[in-house]
Amino acid sequence: MIGKLNHVAIVVPNLDVASEIYRNTLGADVSDAVDLPDHGVTTVFVTLPNTKIELLYPFGENSPIQNFLDKNPSGGMHHICYEVDDIFAARDKLLADGARILGSPEPKNGAHGKPVLFLHPKDFCGTLVEIEQV
Ligand code: CO
Secondary structure (H helix, E strand, C coil): CCCCEEEEEEECCCHHHHHHHHHHHCCCEECCCEEEHHHCEEEEEEECCCCEEEEEEECCCCCCCHHHHHHCCCCEEEEEEEEECCHHHHHHHHHHCCCCECCCCCCEECCCCCEEEEECHHHCCCCCEEEEEC
16 A cells, blocks of 8 residues: 655754754755744755655744654654555555544645645554655
């Protein structure tokens, strides 16, 4: 059901420092920072030959990643995103198999403007999983 790894998201305590590490120390193609107020994050996209890394920093008062950063002040891996062809078919199979979806089971447009769902980490080996219809 799942296809390509679309991205790995890493919450960071300082986007400038993280961008510098990825751009200069690791030699990657790093975007400018983009505010996504609807998602409560500021994002820097790191484009790799086979996938992307998203560096996330809280935006605004009620950022969904503030709690994660409070618990992980050095930053840390937040979620991985797998591509699916049909997010409704994927959701129905996951629910039928007993997996839990975080929040509403209706897909919302994610950081790339495409429909996404987040799956409970306890059902997926301790990892927050995002599925995105591409
Ligand atoms: Co994501």
